[in-house]
Amino acid sequence: MSSKLKLIGLSSAVSVIALSAAAQDPVSLTVVSWGGAYTASQQRAYHEPFMEANPHVTIINDDGSANALASLRAQSQAGNVTWDLVDMLPSDAQLACDEGIILQIDHDEMLAPAPDGTPASEDFLPGSLGECFIPQIVYSTVLTFRPGAFPDDAQPSSIEDLFDTENFPGRRALQDRPGTNLEWALYADGVDPDEIYEVLATPEGVDRAFAKLDTIKDDIIFWTEGAQAPQLLADGEVAFATGYNGRMFDAIEVEGMEAAIIWDGQVVEWDGWVVPADGPNEELVMEYLYFATDTQRLADQAKYISYGPARASSAPLVGEHADLGIDMAPHMPTAPDNYFAPIVLDNDFWVDYGDELRERFANWMLQ
């Protein structure tokens, strides 16, 4: 009896040792993103499946992306990098990359190929991959309006209408930065979308853009935080508002706000991952990146938010919204019906001319 007990005890001890050898020590990854609906979509499309496949990993969300550049530099200078992975805009990623505070990425080495074997560098949409930057989504800044603000037979439909206060009166909520506003001013003034940045790089082009903005200046309310734009529309404070297409989708389709999107002149930009240099869990982060940026995962994210996947191979896999059951493809910025006159944001231009134009814009706002 007692020897039997001993045997059972011994064998269970052996199995415990064997188990603990197979399971790894628990690790937590700190992933920094934009919060709100966007982080929620990443949680469901990327984090949860990854944690399911790797039970020892816990992913902690940090909503610090809005100030990620400053925090990353501070962490790096203090020699204490606590973030594992950061979601940021490509222009910020370029600055961080120039400073050497994030890792350079070998795209074909570190990222999964498409299911048909196309290497990552060819599968991601042209121009989206950066030296240190891996895109997840295409988002766009769009013009939206309140249909109730205008008669049924005279609804606005283009960026030109934003600058037409005679036929489309009412206040306009624009973001308090030169980006998008200057592009639209030139576009509405007749510049071809492909030539906007060439024109904007000349002093005459800048003058022209500001002169166009002058025509609606008295009707502008500037917003700072992304959530303000849908709020101003919902409260009836403004007739037009610029906003991120995902937030507007959320406000219109999920919250039931009365508003419509004008896809004309949508300013298209990427958003994606960067890896801080000297992060605490580099190897695991690379494993996560390989998983979270593959074709299926990027397509999955579109179930939860209306941002387009950054891989060509993901587009056919985009299905229905997980909770609403509506077909997501027509709500993507890249859907053919929406992508008829896009302005592709030129990050190099903004990194180069941003300082100067922001000063000029701030001066213009104060006048």
Place this chain on the structure above:
Amino acid sequence: MAIQHATSEEGAIGTATDSRGRLVTSDGTPLRRALERANRRRKLTALALVGPLLAFILIFFAFPIAQMMWRSVDNPQIVNALPETLNALEEWDGQGIPDEPVFAALHADMVADLDRPRREQKIGPLGIRLNYEISAARSAISRTARAVADFDAPYKDAFTDAHRLWGQPELWRVIKREGRPLTTSYYVAALDREFDDQGNIVKRPENRQIYVSLFGRTLALSLAITFMTFVLGFPIAYYLSTLPMRYANLLMIAVLLPFWTSLLVRTSAWIVLLQQQGVINNALVGMGFIGDDGRFSLIYNQTGTIIAMTHILLPFMVLPLYSVMRTIPPSYMRAAKSLGARPWTAFRRVYFPQTLPGIGAGGVLVFIISIGYYITPALVGGQSGRMISNEIARHIQQSLNWGLAAALGTMLLVGVLILYWVFNRLVGTDSLKFG
């Protein structure tokens, strides 16, 4: 008890002396040493009491401020990245484009950088630094750095082919001017000035001037807010000070309530109240005071900033006023009236002067706090209700131009110190009563 004991000892000292005629205490130690020991113990106790806070202030307050001031002049990027080029530029007179040896040195500097480990590369920070002075300098640097390993002599042509900026004397003037470990250029920019071709400091083109007028506006808004808190706070504080303690405490809770509510909640509440389709405008339209198209713009402008910040900062004015008014005996006013003063004269000549320490303390508190405020102006200020701190925050968080942010912050700090000094000369800070 202790005092009595001490006096009795003193009494004993008068007679006790040692063999050499020195005064001693009752246990025989020389008095001087006993006093020294007691003194030292008192100093140590004082230091132990103050020490933790002193250390805290030094580490988390004085040190960061010193670091901020250092950052506003610190300028290592160009010196670190281009040592050879700067040497070669010594000879250059600042006119036209430099000659081949300078370009060869530039090539050597950039190639040397390619061999450094990535974290220690200097060319990236160099591009960001130069871009503060000349737009597009960053892409000139980074585009060149990608190709520089394949460059052949003559380097002058190779560089000017790689990016047009290398052929512009302005870029070279900036490299030569800023190729020093310390710089004044952040302060020059913070004062809306720039360097001209000859290196003189001149005003910026009018359409790029922002900071000086923002400083002026910040000052004006802060004064307006301080004045508003005084106008609204003085009667409340007076009324509270005349009430019995029981009711005064109850009403004080109402004054302090804003303190216990989240700043963002309070600010959002003002948005709901003040916007054109908000509670106040709707009520006015509903009662027929204004037409539907005559709604007031109460928010997203200076009015919004002043209203929201006056509300938020009101307790800082009421509390010092209240604590001062509590100590003014009501008998003074009665005495003034019994001596023939009319109520207004009695208030003006007897009561009001005694509240000045409270007004001074409340005013200084509100003014200094509001000068550095930035969340509320960012949310309700629109384009005309912004303050200098919004620009500082932008340079810290978004443009990452910490040098300029530090210069603006230092100027703000020095400005506040000067105002405080002036205030001290005029009113005297020793007469302030904070509560």
